[in-house]
Amino acid sequence: MSSIKHAAHRSLRRRLAVAGAITATALLLAACGSDDMDGMDHGSESSPTASKKAGDGADPAPGAFNDADVAFAQGMIPHHQQAVEMAALAEGRASDAEIKTLATEIEKAQDPEITTMRTWLTAWGEPESADESMPGMDHGSGGSGDTGDTSGMMSDEDTRELTDAKGVDFDRKFAELMIDHHNGAIAMAGDERKNGDNATAKKLAADVIKAQTAEVERLNTVLDRL
Structure with a gap:
């Protein structure tokens, strides 16, 4: 009887061991499956962010725009370019300190605005x-339909x-032409x-009006004393 009981006891232990192994395996598979699912979930959660970053190029002039906005940029770019060229001529030619200062300020202000409008x-x-x-469209008209004469662009x-001018002669011509x-x-x-x-284009237009109106006043002051 004792041998029979011993055999039965060993059989029971083997069944329990097998059952335990099966349970452990099942738990391990479940855990792996959960990790895989978590990985899939994490990937799906991150994908919208990745998409957002991929298409995140900031719009330099967001919102609606019309033909007047386009014409403003197309007309103001060459207009600013000429102002920058005029200002560059002051180097080695201007004699008045205020003219030199204004020329530097014009270059620093208008060159970045050219890049912005582009x-x-x-x-x-x-x-x-x-x-x-x-x-055939006139750049200097600013889209208003006026002739180029009203844009203030310098002729050849x-x-x-x-x-060709230097010294006080340059200062005077520069002030008159820049006004x-x-x-x-x-x-x-x-x-x-x-x-x-x-809205962005209109904001720049407002900045141009404010800054250049103030510079016209300064240039007129220079002309009064030259």
Whole structure:
């Protein structure tokens, strides 16, 4: 009897061991499955973030825009470029301290604005030059339909005279030409404020009006004492 009991006892232990192994295996598989599912969940949770980052390019001029906004940028870029060129001529030619200071300020302010307006046109899918989309359109009009004369852009003759001038003669010509140039930009910016639709473009137009109106006053002060 004792041997029978002993055999039965050993059989019971084996069954318990097998059952325990099966249970442990089942738990391990369940844990692995849970880890796999967690990994899948984590991936799905991170994918929207990844998508957002992939398409996260900041819009330089968000919101709606219209033809007046496009014309403002296309017209103001070459207008600013000429102002920067005029300001660069002051180096080695100007004699008045205020003219030198203004020339430096004009370069520093308008050069970055050129870059800014180029980013708008790229974002809007528009060419930098109005001539590329509307042949014959005047850059200096600012989209207002006015002739180029009202933009204050220098003629070739003006450019030659300013380039050849030095000292007080340069200071006087620079002030006179830049006043006309600034007044043209102010008019173009006024058109944008009135007719534009894009908030970013209209904000820059307001900045142009404020900054260049103040510079016109300073240039007039210079002219009064030259």
